[in-house]
Amino acid sequence: MRFSCPSRAVCLLLTLISSLLHTTSAIRLIESKSLNSCQENSSFTATLFNVVFTPDNASVAFQVTGVSSISGYVHAEIELIVYGYSALKTTVNPCDINLQGMCPMNIGQLDNQPFNIPVSKDVIKKVPAIFYGVPDLDGLVRIYIRDTKTNVSKACVQAELSNGKTVDQKGVGWATAVVAGLALVASAVTSGLGHSNTAAHVAANALSLFGYLQAQALIGMTAVSLPPIVMSWTQNFQWTMGIIRVEFLQDIATWYQRATGGTPSTLLSNLHEASVEVQKRSLDFARKSVVYGFDDLAKRSSNTGATAASSAAKNLVVRGIERVGFRARIESTNIFLTGVIFFMVFVTFTTAGVALFKAFCEGAVRAGWFKGNKFEDFRNGWKIVLKGILFRLVLIGFPQMTVLCLWELTKRDSSAEVVLALFFFLSMTLSLGWAALKVFRIAQRSVAMHKNPAYILYSDPTALNKWGFLYVQFRATAYYFIMPVLIYILLKSIFVAFGQGSGVAQAVGLLIIEAVFLIGVSILRPWMDKKTNAFNIAIAAINVLNVIFLLFFTSVFNQPGIVTGVMGVIFFGVNAAFAIILIVMVLFATAWAVFSKNPDTRYQPMRDDRGSFIKSQTQLNTELDALGATARGDMQQTGYKSRLSDDEDSYSSGSGKGRGHAYGAAGVPLPPSTANSHRSPSRHGEPPRSPVDPNMPFLPSDGTPRHGTPTGYSDSPNRGMYNGDSQSHSQFHHQPPPGSAQSQLGYRQQNSGSPWQRGAGYDH
Numbered sequence: 001m002r003f004s005c006p007s008r009a010v011c012l013l014l015t016l017i018s019s020l021l022h023t024t025s026a027i028r029l030i031e032s033k034s035l036n037s038c039q040e041n042s043s044f045t046a047t048l049f050n051v052v053f054t055p056d057n058a059s060v061a062f063q064v065t066g067v068s069s070i071s072g073y074v075h076a077e078i079e080l081i082v083y084g085y086s087a088l089k090t091t092v093n094p095c096d097i098n099l100q101g102m103c104p105m106n107i108g109q110l111d112n113q114p115f116n117i118p119v120s121k122d123v124i125k126k127v128p129a130i131f132y133g134v135p136d137l138d139g140l141v142r143i144y145i146r147d148t149k150t151n152v153s154k155a156c157v158q159a160e161l162s163n164g165k166t167v168d169q170k171g172v173g174w175a176t177a178v179v180a181g182l183a184l185v186a187s188a189v190t191s192g193l194g195h196s197n198t199a200a201h202v203a204a205n206a207l208s209l210f211g212y213l214q215a216q217a218l219i220g221m222t223a224v225s226l227p228p229i230v231m232s233w234t235q236n237f238q239w240t241m242g243i244i245r246v247e248f249l250q251d252i253a254t255w256y257q258r259a260t261g262g263t264p265s266t267l268l269s270n271l272h273e274a275s276v277e278v279q280k281r282s283l284d285f286a287r288k289s290v291v292y293g294f295d296d297l298a299k300r301s302s303n304t305g306a307t308a309a310s311s312a313a314k315n316l317v318v319r320g321i322e323r324v325g326f327r328a329r330i331e332s333t334n335i336f337l338t339g340v341i342f343f344m345v346f347v348t349f350t351t352a353g354v355a356l357f358k359a360f361c362e363g364a365v366r367a368g369w370f371k372g373n374k375f376e377d378f379r380n381g382w383k384i385v386l387k388g389i390l391f392r393l394v395l396i397g398f399p400q401m402t403v404l405c406l407w408e409l410t411k412r413d414s415s416a417e418v419v420l421a422l423f424f425f426l427s428m429t430l431s432l433g434w435a436a437l438k439v440f441r442i443a444q445r446s447v448a449m450h451k452n453p454a455y456i457l458y459s460d461p462t463a464l465n466k467w468g469f470l471y472v473q474f475r476a477t478a479y480y481f482i483m484p485v486l487i488y489i490l491l492k493s494i495f496v497a498f499g500q501g502s503g504v505a506q507a508v509g510l511l512i513i514e515a516v517f518l519i520g521v522s523i524l525r526p527w528m529d530k531k532t533n534a535f536n537i538a539i540a541a542i543n544v545l546n547v548i549f550l551l552f553f554t555s556v557f558n559q560p561g562i563v564t565g566v567m568g569v570i571f572f573g574v575n576a577a578f579a580i581i582l583i584v585m586v587l588f589a590t591a592w593a594v595f596s597k598n599p600d601t602r603y604q605p606m607r608d609d610r611g612s613f614i615k616s617q618t619q620l621n622t623e624l625d626a627l628g629a630t631a632r633g634d635m636q637q638t639g640y641k642s643r644l645s646d647d648e649d650s651y652s653s654g655s656g657k658g659r660g661h662a663y664g665a666a667g668v669p670l671p672p673s674t675a676n677s678h679r680s681p682s683r684h685g686e687p688p689r690s691p692v693d694p695n696m697p698f699l700p701s702d703g704t705p706r707h708g709t710p711t712g713y714s715d716s717p718n719r720g721m722y723n724g725d726s727q728s729h730s731q732f733h734h735q736p737p738p739g740s741a742q743s744q745l746g747y748r749q750q751n752s753g754s755p756w757q758r759g760a761g762y763d764h
Contacts, residue, residue, distance in 0.1 A: 035157050055119075085562045209583070249341055394432060
């Protein structure tokens with residue numbers, strides 16, 4: 001019987017994938033490493049099964065260890081199923097091919113003796129050539145052993161097939177990690193160079209790419225029976241969840257668990273004795289099989305790999321998070337500690353890198369390699385910048401640590417690991433929640449004082465460098481959107497961690513969460529501009545499509561197997577293409593930020609006018625900047641300390657009240673001309689007033705003229721601004737008096753509203 005493809009489109013897609021992808025094996029083969037029962041009360045069970053079919057030498061090599069309760073003469077009905085489609089059916093009589101030990105069959109233990117069986121050319125021709133090339137072949141062989149006289153089925157076994165080719169490639173994981181890392185580094189460098197607009201865009205795109213890769217990894221962590229190509233594709237991104245095998249780290253994790261009273265798993269060390277099946281889409285029998293280390297929420301010491309391996313008649317099936325660990329060759333009891341260790345290593349190396357960069361900058365300035373103003377803001381306030389970077393790392397690692405910590409609470413590998421899980425989960429959740437609340441309070445105070453949340457969020461370097469990771473990717477009026485994002489991540493993690501007992505519940509829950517998130521971002525469009533909104537809405541749409549596929553993979557709709565198989569291939573094709581597009585876009589943005597002399601020219605100014613508020617606190621390059629700094633109440637500083645370095649001395653706390661006439665409502669020291677504006681008592685019940693008239697941003701709110709010299713200006717009558725030429729000073733001197741009607745009329749003719757309000761949703 002010759003195999004015929006059920007769909008030309010499917011065959012074309014499979015051929016294209018097999019020809020384009022780099023594969024791991026150049027030898028044509030079909031192999032299986034696990035044999036499992038497919039009927040109740042099966043009279044034959046294998047604890048070890050290895051079979052390799054090589055068409056080039058026309059043979060099949062077997063290595064089987066099992067227990068048989070069958071006696072007498074039998075024959076075997078063999079069915080080949082590929083992508084849910086029955087491709088081949090044939091009947092084999094063991095006596096016709098002189099198969100030792102099966103003609104006739106005897107009750108007892110089958111010895112682990114390898115043997116070869118020749119295969120005729122007619123049988124080889126019936127196997128389509130495409131099966132040897134397409135990666136992650138979704139196929140199985142099902143064998144019914146029937147009594148020759150009565151034709152009654154004595155046993156049913158089936159073996160998952162592989163051709164040695166897979167899309168699970170280390171190069172994919174390394175490439176995505178390098179791209180995301182370079183983008184984050186480039187955003188930090190461009191921000192230090194003063195290109196805040198470019199830095200915000202590159203960082204937003206890098207974080208969105210990282211979030212998409214983590215969403216792919218979460219699909220692989222669900223307990224749903226996935227097609228092989230989907231399992232392999234999602235395995236590429238498990239590094240984003242800290243699932244990375246390093247030999248000595250596994251030894252450390254095993255030692256720590258034993259030292260704290262736990263019992264380590266030994267499944268990987270007992271593969272020569274046990275038949276382990278990675279749960280796949282086509283395994284209907286998996287629901288009835290013994291599931292290794294999964295069904296109970298008690299300590300795994302009662303269900304370890306050593307105990308399971310000693311049961312010769314049981315097949316082990318791994319799924320969900322344990323399936324991911326098994327494919328990465330990490331013992332299930334080491335998965336949590338592996339993720340924690342890599343997160344801490346990531347944080348430690350980043351902290352060391354920032355400190356070393358600070359030392360390098362100082363040395364470069366002293367040696368004359370850099371100009372004195374190079375990275376000056378970073379050098380003056382590097383500790384605040386470091387705090388912001390650490391908060392950003394916590395945000396990046398939040399999905400990883402939430403899933404692993406909550407899952408560890410259900411496994412309880414040891415008492416110390418449970419304490420670690422609680423500590424990391426609570427500390428990260430509370431710190432991010434507190435930071436989000438802090439941003440909300442700062443923005444609300446900015447609205448109350450200046451009718452614009454962007455004013456304080458972007459004009460103060462401490463708020464921007466410490467808390468900016470939570471809001472710079474959003475437009476100013478959507479500063480609150482980090483709260484829904486954190487809730488979205490937390491809910492997804494809860495379903496993945498606690499839903500390991502039901503793939504259907506996970507799929508339905510994730511579908512609802514992703515659909516609500518997509519609808520919300522499509523309506524609100526909270527990101528900073530149209531391109532960034534399109535970038536993130538596209539990711540949300542693909543995430544919804546992925547969980548729809550996930551729901552179909554659960555077979556809840558009882559669709560034909562061929563439909564599920566084709567959907568798995570489509571899942572891979574869509575996500576592979578989309579990932580390539582995202583990576584290219586992020587790479588282009590990163591290259592532009594690094595190699596362009598003025599990368600900000602690529603991006604339009606933000607409509608919320610954040611660029612007008614982001615000013616260097618150590619460099620005022622124009623007279624207008626100096627006037628703006630004076631109007632805001634800024635003073636010449638050598639760092640960030642006097643503005644918002646402490647929570648007690650910040651715009652959000654309001655602790656500046658009662659400090660005397662030299663301080664504004666926000667506790668910020670004011671120059672003499674502005675300090676007088678706060679002597680008049682405010683009316684009861686009114687919101688805090690800005691020290692600046694919102695309609696005339698360069699004048700005090702009480703209309704009094706300025707008599708003092710603005711901060712940063714020279715006191716010498718013969719010198720101009722910033723010790724510059726006298727011409728500029730003369731021009732400034734002959735301007736109309738600030739409080740005159742002529743000055744007010746000219747300003748109002750040029751500006752219909754306050755520049756703090758225009759473009760931020762507060763136009764009047």
